[in-house]
Amino acid sequence: MRRERPLGCRSRLRSRSAVTVPKGRDDAARADAQAAGGKPAEEAVVIESFLAELAAFRDAASDTLGGVAESSGLEQARIEFLGARSGRLKAIQKLLSGLAAGDRPAGGRHFNEAKAAVTALFAAAQERLAAGDVTGVDGAADVIDVTLPGEPVRLGHVHPITQTIRRVQEIMARLGFESVDGPEVEDQWHNFEALAIPAEHPARDPLDNFYLAVARGADPLLLRSQTSTVQIRVMENRRPPLRIVSLGRVYRPDTADATHYPMFHQVEGLLIEPGTTMAHLKSVLRQLASSFLGGDVHVRFRPSFFPFTEPSVEFDMEWGGRWIEMGGAGMVDPAVLAAVGYDPDEVSGFAFGLGVERIAARRYGVADIRDFYRNDVRFLRQF
Amino acid sequence: MIISTNWLSDYVSLSASTEALVERLLLSGLNHESTWAVGTDTAIEIEVTSNRPDCLGHIGVAREAAVLFERPLHIPDPRPQxxxxxxxxxxxxxxxxxxxxxxxxxxxxxxxxxxxxxxxxxxxxxxxxxxxxxxxxxxxxxxxxxxxxxxxxxxxxxxxxxxxxxxxxxxxxxxxxxxxxxxxxxxxxxxxxxxxxxxxxxxxxxxxxxxxxxxxxxxxxxxxxxxxxxxxxxxxxxxxxxxxxxxxxxxxxxxxxxxxxxxxxxxxxxxxxxxxxxxxxxxxQLKASPATIHLRHGRVAEVLGIEIPADRQQAILSGLGFVAETVDGAGSRWRAPTWRRDCWREIDLVEEIARIEGYDRVPENEPIAARPVAESARERTVRRAADVLVAAGLCEAMTRSVVGERLEVTASPWGDTPPLVCAPPLVRGADRLRRTLLPSLLEARGANMAVGGQRPDLFETARGYLARSADASGQASGNRPTAATPVEEPLLVSFVMGGSFAVGKGMAEAVLERLGIATHAANGLRVVFQPVVLDLFAAGRAAEIVLERPGLPAERVGVIGEVAVAPLAAAGLKNPVVAAELRLDRLEFAVDMEPSRCRPSDFPSIERDVNLIVDQKVPWGDLVTAIREGSGVLLEECRLVQVWTDAERLGAGKKSFVVSLRLRSHSGTLSGEEAKRTVEAVVAACGRQCGAVLRA
Incomplete structure (x- = not known):
């Protein structure tokens, strides 16, 4: 309510400040003015006392005008300092004629400067009051309401899924894993065959994949169902040692609900180096878990089954006293190494995969992963 | 699979509690779903992976329990009369x-x-x-x-x-x-x-x-x-x-x-x-072909990173029903049980030994050697582009890669081959792999507006999908296809935001600048904006962004324009929207991440404004090219101050560009005479190339 009515807010503040006009200072200034104007005009005036008068005039005007907090006070000050009939400036002007002839040019110059300065002070005070500024509290100028809203700066937001991917990428980069990217439309070899998923495997069922309706002989294309395809492509083109993370969108025909979406993101790690064991896998996952979740996090393996790793495990991370399922992992199956032309007796390696939506949902407390794809800025701006 | 503990006890006598049983099964491959009481019995629901059909019966689970708890297993041998x-x-x-x-x-x-x-x-x-x-x-x-x-x-x-x-x-x-x-x-x-x-x-x-x-x-x-x-x-x-x-x-x-x-x-x-x-x-004919597998006992440590004595390895395999055919010091030969069709290689035996021994024995503090790694050009390109858009106040969206007919455009900015179609649809009615992200982002903006979202200016980084023409895609030969897929996947960064063409162009230029690709760059890279006609954009209010590189053919790397009325209305939008799409896969090769820059001059600059009158049809782009050519090395910055037309004062069909030139030398303080000569050269060049006249 209050944010929508800044004007009302401001006028309240102004009326409050109106009662704090600095009376004491005003009285003192007036006494000074009387003292200065008391001398007869025709009397000879020495330049020093003339300059002192000017200085006193400027100081008093500066004090008064700087502290003025309402228009009636400003008008009063104008009459006092700059008034054409009996203002203090007028009085000082009369002294000018009393100066010695030789001093008059210098005196005139100082007089004009002082006049310009006080006129400017008056204009500034006028402007300030017109803008509704709050001053005059205890006579100090430029006091602001520090609780008023700042000028807004509009910030953009990186999508929480991207933030999660970047976080994992950064952690893995410190462990020497390079991020790689690959096509989302894949062939049977990279999505299945090379990953030891044979033709009769249920994972290749047309109902469980998004096959493309383009004729391409006996090798239909599909939207990749896992990012392991990228690992195959990298291994086909490079020799060990190899440390990569492949990441991106993958597609599986699931009915969208709070925990499923037919399009989601995976991050998969792959390390191929001679002498790699499951102990290295567990240690790397522990380092990932500790960096991602913070603190010293332990990792647990549960045996599982994936065609492209052997042994295969699900890995859990201990968080808040509970074991949280994070993803699947295992030692790269010798059949996969052979498929890309590596010798399984010479090199070994491990692979692991994480579902990004799931860990992002957990990290940010998002109950329904469909929220990640609604693109509602009210949601996105929370990240 | 639901297991009855009473039933299980027919085959194996366990002294362990149900909790301990569930925990051991969980850590050896039978995931626990839940446990509940049924009368005096207890039901345990476990998840059985597709490679373990033997555990879709109580005897299979009993065998696992017997091995885990080292208890004897009793299986009846029925012989009906x-x-x-x-x-x-x-x-x-x-x-x-x-x-x-x-x-x-x-x-x-x-x-x-x-x-x-x-x-x-x-x-x-x-x-x-x-x-x-x-x-x-x-x-x-x-x-x-x-x-x-x-x-x-x-x-x-x-x-x-x-x-x-x-x-x-x-x-x-x-x-x-x-x-x-x-x-x-x-x-x-x-x-x-x-x-x-x-x-x-x-x-x-x-x-x-x-x-x-x-x-x-x-x-x-x-x-x-x-x-x-x-x-x-x-x-x-x-x-x-x-x-x-x-x-x-x-x-x-x-x-x-x-x-x-x-x-x-x-x-x-x-x-x-x-x-x-x-x-x-x-x-x-009964189909059964149990494998015979040789196990090198040393292999277990090579895979797992822990030592398991050979006799323990053998005990585990025997307990699981594997039959030892020969055993020697370094290895043993095993016949797999008929119910373990999934075990036919040495690595399969290693996994059996590992899961029964327990992965909790595998240490979690075995470091890997340090290895340097750097961000790839693509990663840096994607991140820099996103960083600019986020800094400018846009929110990153993620829209579906597969769209319905409504979000299709008749001509994609990236080619006119029809969209690829997938089955089943990703979601109901959405079966076309999109060729541009812009309609999806417009739809997302519309959805935000419908719920009163404030300034839903959105961007997205994702791939498009373009069918390559038949002759361009290499047909697969043999079992292993060529590395190239027959689908081109441009990596796109796209944004939609409220405002005019100029607002969007400023945003696009900021992204390009952060990638080291300025409109006029010293490194020979240059992007030019040229008028373009695309369905998505209002006629006469759109441009293609073309990258020019020395020695290479110019190519389209982006499009930008004010969105036409029809697509706006389709997305439920009323106010003007500007949209742009850049191909990061084409820009990443041009990106200048580590530019070598010169030291700024220590000498003062001189600013001169010139007011040049040209025909209405002369674009600013042509004039600025002439200005640069005419001014030579002394031009530090050329800024457009104002464009105006006034038939009375300038003449019909004319317009005036007010241009502010900042001149500076690297070798000394410019004299007024030098500045004057430069301005004269600029005016002359503009006159020659654009027919420009200096307004007195």
Whole structure:
């Protein structure tokens, strides 16, 4: 309510400040003015006392005008300092004629400067009051309401899924894993065959994949169902040692609900180096878990089954006293190494995969992963 | 799979608590779902991976428990007494499709009394969530849940013609299952037929006509092998999954075909009475090929990173049913049990040893050697582009890669081949792989506006999908296709925001600048904005962004424009929107991440404004090229101050560009004379190239 009515807010503040006009200072200034104007005009005036008068005039005007907090006070000050009939400036002007002839040019110059300065002070005070500024509290100028809203700066937001991917990428980069990217439309070899998923495997069922309706002989294309395809492509083109993370969108025909979406993101790690064991896998996952979740996090393996790793495990991370399922992992199956032309007796390696939506949902407390794809800025701006 | 702990104790006597059992099973590969009490029994629901059909029966789970807790395993060896009269006198079996059904066996039991099951049987089935039907049907279910081999009992009297034929279903053949629903079959499915038609959908479900009823006295007991793909096709095609189809899809233990038949026959005689006829009527060849595997004991440590003594390795394998054929110091040779079709290589044995020994023994503090790694050019390009857009206040969106017809555009900025289509659709009605992200972002903006979202300026980084023309895609040869896919996937960064062309152009230029690709860059890279016509954009208010590089053909790297009325309206938008799309896959090769820049000059600059009058049709881009050419090295910055037209003061068809030039030298303070000469040269060049006249 209050944010929508800044004007009302401001006028309240102004009326409050109106009662704090600095009376004491005003009285003192007036006494000074009387003292200065008391001398007869025709009397000879020495330049020093003339300059002192000017200085006193400027100081008093500066004090008064700087502290003025309402228009009636400003008008009063104008009459006092700059008034054409009996203002203090007028009085000082009369002294000018009393100066010695030789001093008059210098005196005139100082007089004009002082006049310009006080006129400017008056204009500034006028402007300030017109803008509704709050001053005059205890006579100090430029006091602001520090609780008023700042000028807004509009910030953009990186999508929480991207933030999660970047976080994992950064952690893995410190462990020497390079991020790689690959096509989302894949062939049977990279999505299945090379990953030891044979033709009769249920994972290749047309109902469980998004096959493309383009004729391409006996090798239909599909939207990749896992990012392991990228690992195959990298291994086909490079020799060990190899440390990569492949990441991106993958597609599986699931009915969208709070925990499923037919399009989601995976991050998969792959390390191929001679002498790699499951102990290295567990240690790397522990380092990932500790960096991602913070603190010293332990990792647990549960045996599982994936065609492209052997042994295969699900890995859990201990968080808040509970074991949280994070993803699947295992030692790269010798059949996969052979498929890309590596010798399984010479090199070994491990692979692991994480579902990004799931860990992002957990990290940010998002109950329904469909929220990640609604693109509602009210949601996105929370990240 | 639901396990009854009472039932489990028939085969293995465990002193451990249910919690300890569940924990050990969980850590050895049988994921725990939940545990609950059923009367005096306890039900444990476990998740069984597709490679372990042996654990779809209580005996398989009992074997795991026996190995884990090092307890003996007891499996019954049923030997039903057979009558002299042979089963073959009552039934004949023929397999026409060995591919669908490698092996079929039939036992005959005569003179049974069908009735309610004894309470213990009802209770056990209740624990695992199976309702009691009658004693004979309950026994077939019980034996399946015991050993994982599905069985089916027919009423022998209702099998017409005394003959069973296993064949392919005829296309359009109709079948009424025991659930009394009628299904239309296809020829990928197998059926068990009598003389007149199907009496069972092979491996899935029996029919209503031959089911065991109160008046049944003679039984045909089927125990067979069915091909997983055919069973799967039937169960999925008809949406008729059963406990039987689930197990056949995963290939049960071949040795259990006979065991289950004997076990069920013995139980039927014991519980429902009757007499087992002599012999088994069989057809086909039992498919079983247990592997022989050599294990190097040292291999276990090489894979796992922990030492497990050879005798422990052997004890684990023996406990799991592997049979040692030879053992020597460094290795051993094993015959895999019939129920472990998944074990046929050394690595499979390593995994068995590992999961029984327990992965908790694998240490989690084995460091890997440090290895340097750097961000790839693509990563840096993507991140820099996103960083600019986020800094400028845009929110990153993620929209679906596959869209419906409504979000299609007739011409994509990236080629006019029609979109690729996928099946099934990603979501209802969305089956086209998008060629541009812009319609999706417009839709997202519209959805935000509909809920009162404030300034939903959005961007997205994602791939588009473009079919390559037939001749461009290399056809795969042999088993391993070429590395290139026949689909081009441009990496796009796109944004939609409220405002005019100029607002969007400023944003696009900021992104390009951050990538080191300025409109006028010293490194030879140059992007130019040229008018373009695209459906998505309002006529005359759109541009293509073209990258020019020395020695390479110019190519389109982006498009930008004010969105036309029709797409705006389709997205439910009213106010002006500007949209742009850049191809990061083309820009990443041009990106100048580590530019070498010169030191700023220490000498003062001179600013001069010139007011140049040109014809209306002369674009600013041409004028600025002339200015740069005319000014030479002294021009530091050329800024457009104002464009105005005034028929009276400038003349009809004319416009004025007010340009502010900042001149500076690297070698000394510029004199007024030098500045004057430069301005004169600029005016001359503009006059020559653009017909510009200096306004006095």
């Amino acid at each position: 057979e009558a002299a009269a042979p089963a073959a006198a009552d039934i004949a079996v023929e397999i026409l499709e060995p591919e669908l059904c490698p092996f079929y066996s039939a036992r005959v039991i005569k003179g049974v009394r069908v009735g309610p099951s004894p309470q213990w049987l009802v209770d056990r089935l209740a624990t695992v969530g199976v309702a009691s039907v009658n004693n004979v049907v309950d026994i077939t279910n019980y034996v399946m849940l015991e050993c994982g081999q599905p069985l089916h009992a027919f009423d022998l009297a209702r099998i017409r013609g005394g003959r069973i034929t296993v064949r392919r279903a005829l296309p359009g053949e109709s079948f009424t299952a025991i659930n009394h629903k009628t299904y239309t079959l296809t020829d990928v499915m197998g059926v068990i037929a009598d003389a007149e038609g199907p009496v069972a959908l092979a491996g899935v479900m029996g029919d209503a006509g031959t089911e065991i009823a109160a008046d049944t006295t003679d039984i045909l007991l089927e125990s067979a092998q069915f091909a997983p793909l055919a069973v799967r096709a039937a169960a999925r095609g008809l949406v008729l999954a059963s406990g039987s189809s689930y197990r056949f899809e995963r290939v049960p233990d071949p040795a259990a075909v006979d065991w289950a038949s004997r076990r069920a026959a013995a139980m039927i005689v014991e519980i429902a009475g009757g007499q087992v006829s002599g012999g088994v009527v069989e057809a086909g």
